Amino acid sequence: MIPTNPSAPAAVGSRPRDRQVSSYADLSRRVKAAGLLNRRRGWYVGRIAAVALALAGVVAGVTLLNHSWLVLLLAGALALVLTQCAFLGHDGAHRQMFGSNRANEIAGRVLAAGAAGLSYGWWMGKHSKHHQAPNQLGVDTDVESKVLSFHDEAADGRRGVLKWVTRRQGWLFFPLLLLEGLNLHVDSMMTLTARTSVKRRWVDLALIATHWALYLTFLFLLLPPGKVAAFVGVHLAVLGVYMGGAFAPNHTGMPIVARGAKLDYLRRQVLMSRNVSGGAPVSFLMGGLNYQIEHHLFPSMPRPNLHKVRPMVRDFCAEHGIDYTETTLPGAYRAIVAHLNEVGLRARDPFTCPVAQQLRT
Template structure:
């Protein structure tokens, strides 16, 4: 029996009753509401959008001034970072953090995603919504589905030949692999809008996404010589993919996995599988507020600038309820991810067995 499975019996048999677990989140939510942390922050988002627009305008001026030069590769890296920041803003809109109106949030998310960044809003919503509902849950969370990387030893053990060699070294290869993440996200978006699954705005997304993904490289090859244009595109995609992956990976990778057949209460499901990244205001900007991943998962519609203020409230509440609240520095969290991936690929690891779950086995 796994630690999390054993915990289920403690929920219902004489230990903490299930109702107590349900009321925990209600109690925390009340504290957050009383602190006024769920109110929209229109001025903040207006300033953030304006700064992004100015950043793109400055980038265009620099691009035209530099001309057909290999110095364009520095601007390609800058564009990758600008697009990452735009994706963060689109992420906030998709979570309905910006406007009171859901329709306005959807429109903003689609324009920022499909038109500016080149990522399908429909693909992102499907994938990210399932992740938020069941983070790190085996066979449920799409972010831990086995593909180029595997997250459980039982899957790794089935890989042989080159695939077996790959999983044994997947932690070491993780960050180089992120250089291809940008390209993979574009391809995944196209597969979604042209696939058979349900896409809410398919008729709108297809022309928007195609226009962005076709006209952008065409413009590069019109203004730059072929070699520089190709290098520009490669650098921009690599920086964008790396920065996105390096932001999202530390938040859950290496945290406890949840068996498919187990249902945890909402608060513990979100807190025990998430990790915050320390670093203050500079880290807030670099990670778009996603460094406060615990608070974001508990309150997905909370505006990102108030996540920082929610942290001490959530941390104190978790301490009161005996729920582990995990934080790490950025480089420490990256090291944890790499070690975790290598460990999964080389040893027989029961990922459900962890100190947190072990403590929750027995009734309290």
């Protein structure tokens, strides 16, 4: 955990925080001069058209295979396509797609709420806090979970069944992702129906209602009720594994920032983020989230430009002595499981020996 302010004034010369701000401004100027912040409208129009065709293919496949249990394979395919829609909704929310904010919001809301069935306004609220202070207690809700304990403070408060889960949470991580799709939909709807200050709440509700009405009507017209239930179950399970598996490597297992700690923007975004190597295939699989460091430094940068700015950011971090974390996808998952098990192990001990704690670290 990062407990204190690393940007306290130096004894001589300018403060480290001021130097980091100046350095980041210089990097931003170079990135802008290279045209990497320019919109990539054609790329996004092509990607939206591709997911629309893929969705049409799933619909056609369900129509043809409605008599067979093989139709459940298409439930998994539907989850993959709708997760890609959610990734595009994420890009629209960050104003990556088009030149106007209105066009980005419309595209993002339709893709997130209309296609994927998840509230755009709900996601914007929690994701904005995440970008403001990734992995910081009291700010980033992504480090809080009803089931998993991502940090010691959460683990210490577990009782009963949750305490049992915490002790084994590293090994339970992937099985629990099977429920994440359902959890996301429930959280989304609970926020919308709680009369909160979600922007354009009724638009999201209308889009989500339309999504489920079309989805379930289509299935019940073609499949018996048992197959409909199985189809929805497989869809939500695959959605949870895919979406959770894409988002978890970005920050889970990276340093946790204490409540109230002050960090300059550059270090706050880089030190708490993890990149995943693997090039274009991994980038497609993760919706560009594998370039998490670059995305956090330049959140409005179009997804297809992130790999281009990566060498600049990596060299910049090396020049300024800032740790730049990158690993493979299996390596990221190993780090996640190890971190969750470590938190669970500490929660298991009624007494933590300082020497043992040091050796563990």
